[in-house]
Amino acid sequence: MTASVTSTERLQRLLALVPYVVSRKSVGLAETAAAFGVSERELVDDLNLLWCVELRAPDPYCPIDLSYEGGEIVVSQAESMGRPLRLAVDEASALLVALRMLAEVPGLKDRSALSRLIAKLEAAAGEAASASAQVAVQVDIPDEGAEAYAAQIRTAITAGRRLHLRYYVPGRDEATERDVDPMRLHIVEGRPYLEGWCLRAEAMRLFRLDRVLGLDVLDVPAAPPEQAQPVDVDQGLFRPSPDDVPVVLELSAAGRWVAEYYPCESVSDLEDGRLRVVLRTPDTGWVRRLALRLGEDGRVVSPSSLVAEVREGATAALANYVV
Amino acid sequence: MSKRKTERLLGLVVCLLSTRRYLSADQIRAAVPGYPEQDDLFKRMFERDKEDLRELGVPLETGLNHPFDDDPGYRIRQQVYELPELRLETDEAAVLGLAARVWRRAELAGAAAGALLKLRAAGIDAGSLDGSDERPSAQGIEPRLGTPEPAFGPLWEAVRDRRPVTFSYRAAGRSDPQRRELEPWGVVNRHGRWYVAGRDRGRDATRVFRLGRIAGPVKFCGPAGSVTVPDGTDVRELVRDWDSVPAPEHTAVLRVRAGAGIGLRRHAGSVRADTEAGMAGWDLVTTRFADVGWFADYAAWFGPDVVVLDPPDLREAVIRRLKGVLA
Numbered sequence: 228m229t230a231s232v233t234s235t236e237r238l239q240r241l242l243a244l245v246p247y248v249v250s251r252k253s254v255g256l257a258e259t260a261a262a263f264g265v266s267e268r269e270l271v272d273d274l275n276l277l278w279c280v281e282l283r284a285p286d287p288y289c290p291i292d293l294s295y296e297g298g299e300i301v302v303s304q305a306e307s308m309g310r311p312l313r314l315a316v317d318e319a320s321a322l323l324v325a326l327r328m329l330a331e332v333p334g335l336k337d338r339s340a341l342s343r344l345i346a347k348l349e350a351a352a353g354e355a356a357s358a359s360a361q362v363a364v365q366v367d368i369p370d371e372g373a374e375a376y377a378a379q380i381r382t383a384i385t386a387g388r389r390l391h392l393r394y395y396v397p398g399r400d401e402a403t404e405r406d407v408d409p410m411r412l413h414i415v416e417g418r419p420y421l422e423g424w425c426l427r428a429e430a431m432r433l434f435r436l437d438r439v440l441g442l443d444v445l446d447v448p449a450a451p452p453e454q455a456q457p458v459d460v461d462q463g464l465f466r467p468s469p470d471d472v473p474v475v476l477e478l479s480a481a482g483r484w485v486a487e488y489y490p491c492e493s494v495s496d497l498e499d500g501r502l503r504v505v506l507r508t509p510d511t512g513w514v515r516r517l518a519l520r521l522g523e524d525g526r527v528v529s530p531s532s533l534v535a536e537v538r539e540g541a542t543a544a545l546a547n548y549v550v
Numbered sequence: 551m552s553k554r555k556t557e558r559l560l561g562l563v564v565c566l567l568s569t570r571r572y573l574s575a576d577q578i579r580a581a582v583p584g585y586p587e588q589d590d591l592f593k594r595m596f597e598r599d600k601e602d603l604r605e606l607g608v609p610l611e612t613g614l615n616h617p618f619d620d621d622p623g624y625r626i627r628q629q630v631y632e633l634p635e636l637r638l639e640t641d642e643a644a645v646l647g648l649a650a651r652v653w654r655r656a657e658l659a660g661a662a663a664g665a666l667l668k669l670r671a672a673g674i675d676a677g678s679l680d681g682s683d684e685r686p687s688a689q690g691i692e693p694r695l696g697t698p699e700p701a702f703g704p705l706w707e708a709v710r711d712r713r714p715v716t717f718s719y720r721a722a723g724r725s726d727p728q729r730r731e732l733e734p735w736g737v738v739n740r741h742g743r744w745y746v747a748g749r750d751r752g753r754d755a756t757r758v759f760r761l762g763r764i765a766g767p768v769k770f771c772g773p774a775g776s777v778t779v780p781d782g783t784d785v786r787e788l789v790r791d792w793d794s795v796p797a798p799e800h801t802a803v804l805r806v807r808a809g810a811g812i813g814l815r816r817h818a819g820s821v822r823a824d825t826e827a828g829m830a831g832w833d834l835v836t837t838r839f840a841d842v843g844w845f846a847d848y849a850a851w852f853g854p855d856v857v858v859l860d861p862p863d864l865r866e867a868v869i870r871r872l873k874g875v876l877a
Contacts, residue, residue: 234555235602239664241560243671250673262670276557282565284580290564307567310632311671315607316710317658318665325652325662328739329645329693340641344649351636355607358710361736361779363786364695384690395812400852402812414693416742422692440816480725487743487762500725520851523874541875543854547805548869 237273240265244273245291245308253301274300319352320359327359331366332414333377333436367417373436379444380421383409389449390423393441394434398513402440407432408449410457422458424451431458467492467507474514475528478502482524485517503528515540558584562599563608567631572613572623600624638674646676648691657697657706695739699761702737704768705746709734712779714751714772718765727765732757733777736785740793747788748777758792798838802845803860806835810855814848834859842867 240263247262248254260270277291292304314322326345329335349356383390390407405427413420418435425432473492478485480500491504508514511533518527518537527534561582566573575596579585585592603610609630612622638646650666653659666676697703701717708715715734720727734748743762750757805824806814808831815821817837824832839845846867849856858865 234552234559235606237556238559238563238602239606240667241556242563243667246671246673250671263667276553276560280557280561280564281583282561282568282581283583284577290568306564307628307631308564311668312607312631313609313633314665314668315661317661318607318668320710321653321658321662322646322649322665324658325649325693325695326645328652328695329649329691332691332693335691337641337645340639340645344638344642344645347636347638347642351634353634361709361785362706362738363736363789364739365741365786365790367741381690395816397813397851400810400812400855410690412691414691416696417739418742440812483720484722500720516851516853519853519872519875520847521875522850522871523877537875540853541872544850544857545869545872545876547854547857548865548872 239312241273241277242308243311245277245293245302245305246311248293248300248302249305249309253299256295256298256300259300271295314348314352314355316355316358319348319355320362322348323352323356323359324362324364328364328366328414331364333366333374333419365417366414366419367437373419373439376436376439376442377412377419379442380409380412383444383449384412386444387449389445389447390421391443391445392421392434392439395438395440397438398510398516400516403427406445407434408451408455410451410455424449424455431455433458468509471507471509472511472530472533474506474508474511474530474533476504476506476514476518477526477528478504478521479524482521485521485525489517511536519544554584558582559599559602563603563626566610566624566626567628569625572611572615572625574621574623578624633668633672636669636672636674638676643674643676646674648693650676652693652695654694656695657702696742697744699744699764701746701761701764701768702744704770705734705737705744705761708768708770708777709736709746711774712777713770713774714777715768716771717768719759720763720765722763730757730759731771732759735777735779735783735788737761738785738789740789745789745792747785747792756788758789796840798840800839800842800861800864802837802839802849802858802864804835804837804849805829805857805859806833806852807831807855808833811835811852814852814856839864846871 244263247259256267256270260267263270265273274293274295278289278293280291281287281289290304290306291302291308293300293302323345326341326348330338330341335341380390390409392405392407394403394405395401396403405425407421407423407425409421409423411422413422413433418437421434421436423432476485477497478501483500483502486494486502486504489506491506493505495503497503506514514527514533515536518525519540527537561584562578565578565581573581578596579592585595600610609626611625611627613625614622646669650662653662669676705715714731716729716731718727719730731751732746732748733751734746736747738745738747743760745758745760747756747758749755801819804814814835814837819836819838821833821835824834842864846864849858849864849868850871858868
């Protein structure tokens, strides 16, 4: 990390370091290093640098006096650096946009804290807060049902209780019944998801709240096993496994949305705005349905078994229309 | 990283913060160690330092102490520099920690971490500094905002600095991208995707663009401050209108295989068993829909388990899709 830190980034840290200590009267080296994400050695370098600042005119003097004897930092003279620099536009915007997004999260109990905090930050940021009004994030609350489910899920997480879910799987057009030990409520790509240990799949699963058909908080304590580790949603919601089937699709210009909507392993342009995409999936059932939906705007190229299934599906469906 | 430069910049900030009068460049050179003797070298270095400080958001003021002074001087006014007094209740600090995690690994992650650093420096104890804390958040909620679209960074800058931009855009269903010149008013995330709204100069009209459909780089095509956002503009509403689904005014009558079409049945107006001869094992389902094309797509998804009976144009649209598969 240190290697890539620029002079201005380090300056930013130094400007924050003095008030950090001043506002706490005295604070430990280890704790401070952790708070700033640096090693104790780097922190000591920072402190020495601050202590060495010297102004030469009109009379030479050292504006900052501090010590860190016995591992406790004390700033005895901070001059005009006792307060942190005001928030920059990007900084104020990052927090305010995030907070306004949180305000839309279904089932949130801390709404009053949220609005108080937004007001305080807006006041503290002053003018720097105004650009944040030009960024908006909308969280999709599918319907009143999902809002209620989100509240139930949060209750279950707090109380450590197991859930029973009726959950719709569109790719198989199936309503599934399962018990889930809930762990977190995610908001990813603007949608709420329940993350938990699914006892039926014996694996961690993410459930979209708009596909929950019914939900009960059971009178059973949640007991996720050791291997129930949180899903790293920052790596993407769908991570193909090497065992998944690669599916090659060709899309017309009107079918390009598929590449935006589904995670593709590769996307390459063909002539006339057509696309060739490769997706990996453990279950090709939904791709068969997708191909029916796309009609002439999409064509499965491989695997050949899926090509045949799509044709069978279309033939069977068309037979229903022969009067 | 240059330690000498950091020292010099720090000295410059402290020096300008501790003066009430404007200091001339020469006075600054005399007070702050680290500037070279040669005038032209000093000038260049001082210019760069001022630029660096302004980029950090340090409010560097330029002015004259006396109307007859020749050269402007510099100072930093403490009350403009300082983050105002800010006290947070415990529950507010907890929410702050949660907010700082939202941008994790996305475009504004660094800015969120920078903000949190300053708030901690003001004595506030919130969540982890860089948002990389692996512990699940205390509230059991993990909100995330992603910015996988490369256009987000430059467009946010353009919106923030009110600068016009130009980019090449591939509209839905179009085969070739087109050049657009836009006065951006704001960026909006909807259904997990980023949009930019503003005035399209080429069409002289308000337009909304999806960032994921911008092909290639976004370039600035005018100075900062040259875009005016019209009073009363609500970018969120603009995007919502652009993307909105019309009201479901039509009714479809469908024959749905028993036990199938669950997604359809969820929003059905009525469901009853089909009593027609030979139709045992099928239900008759009525449901409202807005758009024939969209609903035909949806009905085709269910393959042989759903048959559209009415209206005829919807029925034809589904047949067309199915025939398209076999073509």
